[in-house]
Amino acid sequence: MRFQAEIPEKDGSLLNTLVKDLDVQSNAELLTNLIALALWIVAERRQGRRLTSVGPSGQSKELVLPLFERAAPSQELPHIEMEWTPQELEHLAELASSSPAKPNEKLKRLMQEP
Amino acid sequence: MAAFDCGDEALNVYLQRYALQNQERHSVGVTYAAVAQETQNAVIGYYTLAASSLPKSSLSAETARRLSPYADVPCLLLARLGVDKHFQKHGIGRRLLKDALKRCVLIRGEIGCRCLILDAYPGAVIWYQQFGFIPLRSPDPKARTQKMLMDLRTLDEESPHGL
Numbered sequence: 001m002r003f004q005a006e007i008p009e010k011d012g013s014l015l016n017t018l019v020k021d022l023d024v025q026s027n028a029e030l031l032t033n034l035i036a037l038a039l040w041i042v043a044e045r046r047q048g049r050r051l052t053s054v055g056p057s058g059q060s061k062e063l064v065l066p067l068f069e070r071a072a073p074s075q076e077l078p079h080i081e082m083e084w085t086p087q088e089l090e091h092l093a094e095l096a097s098s099s100p101a102k103p104n105e106k107l108k109r110l111m112q113e114p
Numbered sequence: 115m116a117a118f119d120c121g122d123e124a125l126n127v128y129l130q131r132y133a134l135q136n137q138e139r140h141s142v143g144v145t146y147a148a149v150a151q152e153t154q155n156a157v158i159g160y161y162t163l164a165a166s167s168l169p170k171s172s173l174s175a176e177t178a179r180r181l182s183p184y185a186d187v188p189c190l191l192l193a194r195l196g197v198d199k200h201f202q203k204h205g206i207g208r209r210l211l212k213d214a215l216k217r218c219v220l221i222r223g224e225i226g227c228r229c230l231i232l233d234a235y236p237g238a239v240i241w242y243q244q245f246g247f248i249p250l251r252s253p254d255p256k257a258r259t260q261k262m263l264m265d266l267r268t269l270d271e272e273s274p275h276g277l
Contacts, residue, residue, distance in 0.1 A: 061117070064130045074139060082233060084172060088250040088261055092168070093177040095248060096187070096228050100267035107246045110212050111269070 003031065045071040118157050120196035122235075128194055129160055136162075143193055146213060148206055159197040159206040161214050166191035166231065181228070188225075190218050190266075192232040211245065215269055222266045229266055233259040 007015070015027065024030045044051060051063040084092075095101075103111070118129055133145040143164035149155040167186040170178045181187045192214055197206045218230050234242050239249060239260045247262040254260075 062130075066134050069134045070138065072135070074135065082261070084168070084261070085251065086174070089168065089173055089177060091250045092229070092231075092263055093173065093181050095263055096265055097180040100265040100270075101246060101248070103268050104244075104246050106244050107268070110208060110245060111215065113209075113212065 003028075041068050042071045045069070046073070048073045117198075118160075118196075119199055120159075120202075121199050122196060125194055125196035128162075129157065129196070133160070133162065143191075145194075146210070146217075148197075148210060150201070157198070158201040159195075159210050161195040161210045162193040163214060163217060164191045164193045165227075188227040190221060190227055190230045192230055195232075207241070215264075218266055219269045222270070227266065230264045232262050234262050235259060 015030070018024075019027065019030055022030065022033075024033070041051060045068050051068075052060045053063070054060045119126055129145070129147075133143075136142050137144050143162045145160055145162045147157045148159040150158045166189050168181075168189065170182065170186050173181065173187075195207065195210055195214070197210070215230070218227075221227060232242065232247070234247075236255075236257070236259070239253075239262065242262050243249065245264075246268060247264050250261040250263055
């Protein structure tokens, strides 16, 4: 299969650096290895496993990329109910049904900042 | 994203585990992120906006009549806003809030909604208050959060205040 892709100049240089650093013979060889890596990551995330790197003294960093999170099992955030007291609702109704407050100077400045 | 640390575990975990899924799979909120080039586009701050409403049944008849003659009261929820510890006090939160407010103005114009609400940590109440958010009850040192409101008409470009 022939594979062609247009990538930004900057990514092209990074790709060349990778080819050199990893001592692979061609872009094709690099791509084949990256596919294997991506497949492994997807398989791990599908099982809900997290990806971390562990440093020499045991400190770990987790890899979280939106791309791979798409493969992760569905996680539902525990539902948090906003409970309203009658006083809060009454205050809200009062504010929302009267004339709107004028924006203060800080808000005006904030909204006019470039 | 994994390196994001705003000092609040719940906000960190939300960004890393739930934000994308809530947006893409469950459609229950959209997260907007600020990234910095000097950190290879790592996320340095984010906020999440969601549609919300106050069920009419939870309001007294008089309150419900004043707010909405038809249905539940539509509002927007600023569900989360956090800035990475290394970038706090650099105006990132202000810029995220401004972006959120501009979006709220657009949404109000497009589909109509009355107000923006949020549930602020006690330490953030004064920060929101300085921009005109109004606490919905008296300060309570025992409360975990404080509900706050901004009437979106305050931000309306067509308003006499001309924002």
